[in-house]
Amino acid sequence: MTIGATTSERTAAVERSGFLSKRRVWIVLVRVAFVGGFFLLWEIASQRWIDAFLISSPSRILTSMIAGFRSGELIQHCWVTLQEIAIGFPAGVILGIGLGYAFGRSRLLAEVFEPIIIALNGIPRTALAPLFIVWLGIGIWSKVGVVFLLTFFLNFFNTYAGMRQLDQEYVDLARLMGARGWKLTFRVILPAISPYVFTGIRTSIPFAVIGAIVGEFVAATEGVGFFIRQAAGLFRTADVFVGIIVLMLMVIAIDKVAELIERRALRWQSTSEHVRIQG
Amino acid sequence: MEPTGHGARSRDELVIRIEGVTKAFQTPDRGRLTTLDNISLNVPYGQFITIVGPSGCGKSTLLKLIAGLTPTSGGRILYQGAEVRDLNTKVGYVPQESKLFPWLTLEENVAFGLDSKRYSREERERQLKYFIALAGLAGFENYYPSQLSGGMSKRASIIRALAYEPPVILMDEPFGPLDAQTRMVLQDELLKIWEQKRQTILFVTHDLVEAVALADRVVVMTHRPAHIMDVIDVPMKRPRNIFAIHRQEGFDEAYTRLWDIFRHELHIKTQ
Ligand SMILES: Nc1ncnc2c1ncn2[C@@H]1O[C@H](COP(=O)(O)OP(=O)(O)OP(=O)(O)O)[C@@H](O)[C@H]1O
Ligand SMILES: [Mg+2]
Numbered sequence: 001m002t003i004g005a006t007t008s009e010r011t012a013a014v015e016r017s018g019f020l021s022k023r024r025v026w027i028v029l030v031r032v033a034f035v036g037g038f039f040l041l042w043e044i045a046s047q048r049w050i051d052a053f054l055i056s057s058p059s060r061i062l063t064s065m066i067a068g069f070r071s072g073e074l075i076q077h078c079w080v081t082l083q084e085i086a087i088g089f090p091a092g093v094i095l096g097i098g099l100g101y102a103f104g105r106s107r108l109l110a111e112v113f114e115p116i117i118i119a120l121n122g123i124p125r126t127a128l129a130p131l132f133i134v135w136l137g138i139g140i141w142s143k144v145g146v147v148f149l150l151t152f153f154l155n156f157f158n159t160y161a162g163m164r165q166l167d168q169e170y171v172d173l174a175r176l177m178g179a180r181g182w183k184l185t186f187r188v189i190l191p192a193i194s195p196y197v198f199t200g201i202r203t204s205i206p207f208a209v210i211g212a213i214v215g216e217f218v219a220a221t222e223g224v225g226f227f228i229r230q231a232a233g234l235f236r237t238a239d240v241f242v243g244i245i246v247l248m249l250m251v252i253a254i255d256k257v258a259e260l261i262e263r264r265a266l267r268w269q270s271t272s273e274h275v276r277i278q279g
Numbered sequence: 280m281e282p283t284g285h286g287a288r289s290r291d292e293l294v295i296r297i298e299g300v301t302k303a304f305q306t307p308d309r310g311r312l313t314t315l316d317n318i319s320l321n322v323p324y325g326q327f328i329t330i331v332g333p334s335g336c337g338k339s340t341l342l343k344l345i346a347g348l349t350p351t352s353g354g355r356i357l358y359q360g361a362e363v364r365d366l367n368t369k370v371g372y373v374p375q376e377s378k379l380f381p382w383l384t385l386e387e388n389v390a391f392g393l394d395s396k397r398y399s400r401e402e403r404e405r406q407l408k409y410f411i412a413l414a415g416l417a418g419f420e421n422y423y424p425s426q427l428s429g430g431m432s433k434r435a436s437i438i439r440a441l442a443y444e445p446p447v448i449l450m451d452e453p454f455g456p457l458d459a460q461t462r463m464v465l466q467d468e469l470l471k472i473w474e475q476k477r478q479t480i481l482f483v484t485h486d487l488v489e490a491v492a493l494a495d496r497v498v499v500m501t502h503r504p505a506h507i508m509d510v511i512d513v514p515m516k517r518p519r520n521i522f523a524i525h526r527q528e529g530f531d532e533a534y535t536r537l538w539d540i541f542r543h544e545l546h547i548k549t550q
Contacts, residue, residue: 169378172348176372177392177443187391191382268382270425 088147096155104163162196332500
């Protein structure tokens, strides 16, 4: 009576992942060689060809970084920047998704406010950072504001795009089966648009960090952005690089967390990440 | 699982009455396109009705009207005596593509209509188990739709509509894109399920053999603007054997009548 998937499909998948793991070793090896080569070249360049005062060197950066973390100074700066992101980013994500969803649900809302939102989006948002300092002071709240602003629009636009792509038939079917309110929103609509929502969240992560740093560049007494500006002012190139690397790690760490959540939430999608195109 | 309990109702009690329904759409160039023209049909409880007609004549539209997904332009549809004005949550709907919710597992999909207010936990479990086994999908409960074959998705989509036991199920060419073999197996399964539950089914199809094989009555629609040209009674006994349907008494008679109507219609078109 039953036709369809069998255990052979499952074993095929296992075999493929076994093959992949062998491949993966190669991929990692090539990657490590590439990055290692780059650092080696940098180190050599700083000793022979270009003044280390300008480009610093991997060994100097490492020394500065260790010193910075030992003294606790760098940790304090990271802590401040992380706080700004930890408040501004989730607020921007949630409100962005919320408004995008509301625009998708209410045609009237969308018709009235869409041009306004698009106009607002035309403002180069980092240019507003000085205003935020005026309004919210030089403490963390002005930076929270900039982080929020940068995060909000990306999440709003992605969620709204998802809402416009939403398949009417899924909604109709769910409603015919009696889904309303909470169930319709959280069991049907949000899952249906979740690939868009996660695209919004993940593209906004680097922008959240940019927001915090720009705010700190403009006026601050603490934070990684402040640390970088101060180091540059004193021509401590190694410290500038330390700051940049710390920010990079921050983005990567937040993105990893987001990726984990995304993986769990989107595990229903077919797992192959690459479309195979031959020819 | 006991049957849905329509047995108590008299055979002729109507669940749906379609009274002079017309449906027109706005065309892209701002004109009006009449799709359904003065359609009337009575559907008694527990009947299996198939609907055939040329492509684009408005079969899907008719189902959508009954489900309340789109309003009529004229006439009215009574469902259990009340006029359908808004979404009709008392019908199950099986769309042309399976349209399982891809973010839910097979089991969660089938359970979607099993409202926690109407079904206790145990009833729900029982219902799920029963229908999943009936469709031959046991063992695949935790699979996502992307991991199922086309035929499996189809079956899941059908039991999703059956599981919460709506009195009427609307099926829009559910077996359309499948190969002949899978199709037959699914037709057979559908009839077996239906024979136990005896829900009312309105089943749209392109396939004349399928239309006769499954139905108590076949509704034949014309080209656009569509009206009902004829309703053919299929006198075959049940349970039927799908795999030898041609040899069953009554098949030829009904099929020949249906084919005559179609030939006539095609002939008119070619002049
Ligand atoms: N939302 C709509 N807006 C405008 N016209 C529509 C709409 N839905 C359907 N139509 C028109 O109504 C007619 C009937 O469509 P319908 O989908 O009901 O046909 P059908 O009989 O189901 O065809 P098929 O057998 O090919 O599925 C078509 O000519 C189509 O162009
Ligand atoms: Mg159709």
